[in-house]
Amino acid sequence: MKAAIIGYGKMGREIERILRERGDEVALIIDADNRQDLDAAHLAGIDVALEFTTPATAYDNIRTCLECGVAVVSGTTGWTDRLGELQALCRERHGAFFYASNYCLGVNLMFRLNRQLAALMNRVGGYDVRIEEVHHTEKKDAPSGTAITLAEGIIAELDAKSGWVNYAPGIAHAANRVERSGDTPADRVEIRSVREGAVPGIHTVTYESADDMLELRHTIKNRRTLAAGAVVAAAFLCGRQGVFGMDDLLEESK
Incomplete structure (x- = not known):
């Protein structure tokens, strides 16, 4: 080649x-x-x-x-x-x-699991969902493309969600931004973007109810x-x- x-x-x-x-x-x-x-x-x-x-x-x-x-x-x-x-x-x-x-192969497996989990949650009900992505300080965009793909997978399967917003403290160019975590409209998936150190990439999808919490997470080592x-x-x-x-x-x- x-x-x-x-x-x-x-x-x-x-x-x-x-x-x-x-x-x-x-x-x-x-x-x-x-x-x-x-x-x-x-x-x-x-x-x-x-x-x-x-x-x-x-x-x-x-x-x-x-x-x-x-x-x-x-x-x-x-x-x-x-x-x-x-x-x-x-x-x-x-x-x-x-x-x-x-x-990353693992991330792409996560994309599939993410959609399957969202479809299950759509039937069960009672949970809200959010995404956090953590990357190195040199990463130019926020939210990450991976986080957006995860959000789009959730939106495709979860009737209660019709879009996403980004909470990215200190990252001025974040798209679809909310002022602070907690201001997210109920029909949006919040993506929280964090930039620190030399982290290659951590993505976490969290479902939380009044009684419990379920997380789907992938960490890139290098x-x-x-x-x-x-x-x-x-x-x-x-x-x-x-x-x-x-x-x-x-x-x-x-």
């Missing part, structure tokens, strides 16, 4: 290590100081690009790859209000595009699990056409 890495931060470097361990070729690395090299000439011959950058640059990066006929795997979060545009472009160009808010999942997704994408996500990859592995 001949790969390009777009975004050479901690995640990009971990992806590079795994690609080289596998014997894949890293033919192009794009970062902030050479972003002008993300063009048709430099992408020529690339099988797949792995894009992990920032909410401000992800859309243009992915669009460029698709317009140049290069398959692209992306895990950048905080910009996905425009995801549908790129999925449509991919189909129009007969390209290949894989997007996931989180490439970035390698995320990078490894992205590389597996890249290998999966090679030679394919269409729009894909982790559900497609999990179904393929059965």
